[in-house]
Amino acid sequence: xxxxxxxxxxxxxxxxxxxxxxxxxxxxxxxxxxxxxxxxxxxxxxxxxxxxxxxxxxxxxxxxxxxxxxxxxxxxxxxxxxxxxxxxxxxxxxxxxxxxxxxxxxxxxxxxxxxxxxxxxxxxxxxxxxxxxxxxxxxxxxxxxxxxxxxxxxxx
Numbered sequence: 303x304x305x306x307x308x309x310x311x312x313x314x315x316x317x318x319x320x321x322x323x324x325x326x327x328x329x330x331x332x333x334x335x336x337x338x339x340x341x342x343x344x345x346x347x348x349x350x351x352x353x354x355x356x357x358x359x360x361x362x363x364x365x366x367x368x369x370x371x372x373x374x375x376x377x378x379x380x381x382x383x384x385x386x387x388x389x390x391x392x393x394x395x396x397x398x399x400x401x402x403x404x405x406x407x408x409x410x411x412x413x414x415x416x417x418x419x420x421x422x423x424x425x426x427x428x429x430x431x432x433x434x435x436x437x438x439x440x441x442x443x444x445x446x447x448x449x450x451x452x453x454x455x456x457x458x
Contacts, residue, residue: 324370325406334388337378339433339455341385346378371395372403387454393446400447404439407449411435432456 332338336349346363347355353365353376363378373393378385394400408425412418415427415435425437434456440448 323406323410324372324403325410328369328372328374328392328403329407329410333429333433333435333453334390334451335376337385337388339385339388339453343380343385346380346385350376350378371399387452390451390453391440392449392451393444394448397441397447400439400441400449404437404449407437411437428456 330336332341335353337346347358350363350365353367353374355363356366357364361380363380365374365376365378367374367376371394375391375393377389379387379389392400392403394403408418411427415429419426421436423438427435429435432455434452434454436452438450438452440450
């Protein structure tokens, strides 16, 4: 009987633990994968190093990776000072996974940056009127489930 109680308690503790969502896995911390608009290039390169850098120029860093079955292409753009935009294209295995992710991301951004605004078919959030997050469903253009997330310095 004691063993049964221990097993039940162990299962309860595991199931009550914090579960990371797919949004948390893909977006990570900061504005995107540990990076924030305004970060110095060295910091962005350090975070991007684990995300499979495929191209690096003076003006940008491009990464390709897969997170939770989502193919992710990320581009970080710099001026002479710092990171000023992030473009992430996310390709999903199917429409239902894309819709679930989009719903999670909307909830995540609504909690973090306030209620979403619609702007010309895009979902738009702003952080302190300086950083803008724009989410667009580009599935029709690409013939497969695809979301495009653009984060940039709106006050640039």
